[in-house]
Amino acid sequence: HVQLVESGGGSVQAGGSLTLSCVASGSTRYTRYCMGWFRQIPGKEREGLATIYTPGAYTQYVDSVKSRFTISHDVAKRTLSLQMSNIESEDTATYYCALDVLERGCSPTTVFHIWGQGTQVTVS
Numbered sequence: 001h002v003q004l005v006e007s008g009g010g011s012v013q014a015g016g017s018l019t020l021s022c023v024a025s026g027s028t029r030y031t032r033y034c035m036g037w038f039r040q041i042p043g044k045e046r047e048g049l050a051t052i053y054t055p056g057a058y059t060q061y062v063d064s065v066k067s068r069f070t071i072s073h074d075v076a077k078r079t080l081s082l083q084m085s086n087i088e089s090e091d092t093a094t095y096y097c098a099l100d101v102l103e104r105g106c107s108p109t110t111v112f113h114i115w116g117q118g119t120q121v122t123v124s
Contacts, residue, residue, distance in 0.1 A: 002026045002114050004097050009119030016087050022080040022097030022116055031055070034106035035073060037082045039093035040118075046096070048108025050082065060107045087123050094118040 008020040020037070036051035050061045050071035059071055070083040080097050096119075098112035 002099060004099060004114060004116035006095065006097050006116045006119040009095060009121045011122045011124060012087055014087060014089055014123055017083070017085045018087060018121060019084065020082040020095055020097075020119060020121070022082075024078040024080070024099060030101050032103055033099060033101045034110060034112075035080045035097065035099045036106065036108060036110070036112060037069075037071060037080070038096045038098060038108075038112075039091075039121075040096070041093045047093075048110070051106045051108055051110065052080070053102070053105050058105055060105075062108050084121075087121075089123045091121060092123045094120050 003025045004022050006020060006022045012018045034051055034053045037049045038046050039049060040046040048062060049065050050069055052059045052071050052073045054075060068086045072081045097116045099114045100112045
């Protein structure tokens, strides 16, 4: 049983930077898996932002964040990160990390089955 816990959310000014983290605990001895960052605004569907596949650290992004966000994964620390820069007001949302065991690659449109509880980011 895997648990994901996000942290790092908060209030940030437009144009600023923020780094979100997601720590995985429990049974995480997977050899091929994908992790991703998603966000959701109340009343809207959850949006996939970026994914990273292990092994190989293959990343994919949606166009809206590609030049501003960076996803990374410290396998040894079981920590997924999302570095956000040049933050915009439209980035206000609850951010979630997710994980799934996949034999092949993944993308922000992949359906994930393990989710964290989310962390709120508010841009002023």
